[in-house]
Amino acid sequence: MLPKFMRMIIFFVHQNLKNLPLSKILDIEKINNVDKPIEVANGLPNECYTNQGYLAHEKEKIFYNKWTAIGVGSSIPKIGDAKPCNLLGIPLILIRDKNMDVRVFHNVCSHRGFKLMDKACKLKNVIRCPYHSWAYDFNGQLVATPHIGGLNNHQSTNFNKTKSNLKEVKTKLWMDIVFVNINSNELDFDQYIKPLEERWSKFINKDDQKLIVKSDDYGYFSLEVKTNWKFAIENYCESYHLPTIHPELNKISNINDHYHIQGLPNRFAGQGSKKYDQIVKGNKIFDTFPNWEKSMLKNSEYIALFPNVMIGLHVDHFYVFWLEPLAMNKTKEHMQMYYVGEESANGEQLKEMRKQNLKFWKDVMLEDINAVEGMQEGRNSPVYNGGNFSPIMDQPTHQFHKWVAQNLIG
Ligand code: FES
C-alpha cells in the first residue's frame, strides 16, 4: 500500500481535477472543431474518453441535464415492485405506484441520509428505511417517524413531516423505457420525442406503441464492456463497419441496403435497412405491427436517442439497448427484447424462435465489443486528435459528436 502522504496527494489531485473548468481540462478549440462541416471537422478529443475531470462536466451537462434512460418499466410490472439503480453516482429508486405509474425517487432517507434500498424488492405499502424505520408511501410522502419524539412517541411538535418527503425525479415512460431528467430542466418529454414519433408514425402509431410486450424467457441480457459509453453510440450510428465486423450480418443485411438517419432538431441519429427479413423462421411467425406502412414492411430502423439509449424497430420485434456508464472506460450494456402482443412475446409455440432471435442480436453485440474496446485503447495515443469523418459514411456519427460538443459548451 502507498504511504499515507502519497494517498493524500492523490486524493487531493483527484478532488481538484473534478472541479476544474472544462477549459482547463481540454483545449476548447478542439471542441469547436467538432461542429465544423464534416469534411474538415474533427471528432471529440481524447480527453472526452480518458480524463476524469472531464467526466464531472459530462455528468452534469449530458446525463443530468438531458432525458437519460435508466431502465425499463416492465422490470417492475406490479404495484409495489421496486429496484435501485445508480446513475453515475446518484442513487435512485424505481417504483411502480398504486396507479400503475413508474416513479423515480432519489434513494436517500431524509432523516440521516441512509441509502434506502440496495436490492430489488416487493413493497407492501411503504418504503421503510432500514436505519431507524422512517417510512415513505409510494408517492414519496413521509408517513411514519417512529420514536421521533422519544421512546413510543412517534410525533414531534416542531418537526414538519411534509418537508421531509422523498425527492422525486422528473420521469417519463416511453415505449417501456424509463427516462429521467435529473436537473428538471429539459424540454417536456412529449415535445422532446415528437420528431422521432413523427418519423416512426408510418410504422407504429401511438396506439400501436402499447402493443409491445416484453419477452420474459429470451428477452434480456447484459454485457460489461471496457469502453467509454460514447463509443457504443458511435458504433451503433454507422453501417460502415458491417462488412468488416459483422460479415454474417452483412450477408442478410448488406451495407448497400442501409440508409442514414439524422434527426432534426439534433436529438437522435442512426441507420435503417430496406431489406429486413425475419431473422428466424419457423412454422409460425411473430405477429406484426398492424398499421405498419405496407410498402415498407422490409424497413427496419436503428436509432440512437442521445445520450444513452439505442432502439431497434422491426415489423415483428422491437428492442431497447441502453447504456449504464460505470467509469470513463467501463460501460454496462443492457438489452431488452419486445414483440407484438403476448402470444409472440411469451407464447410457448414461438419460444425457440425467440431464443434464436435473441441469440442473433447478442452475437451482433458481442462482435461489436472488439470495435468499441479497440477505440477506447486507441484514445490513449497522444498523437490522435479526434480523427476525421467520412463525409458519406460517418454522417450520423458526426451528428452525435456535434450533439455532445454543443451540450458541453452550449
Ligand atoms: S436514516 Fe433513515 S430512518 Fe434514520
Ligand SMILES: [Fe+2]
Ligand atoms: Fe456493429
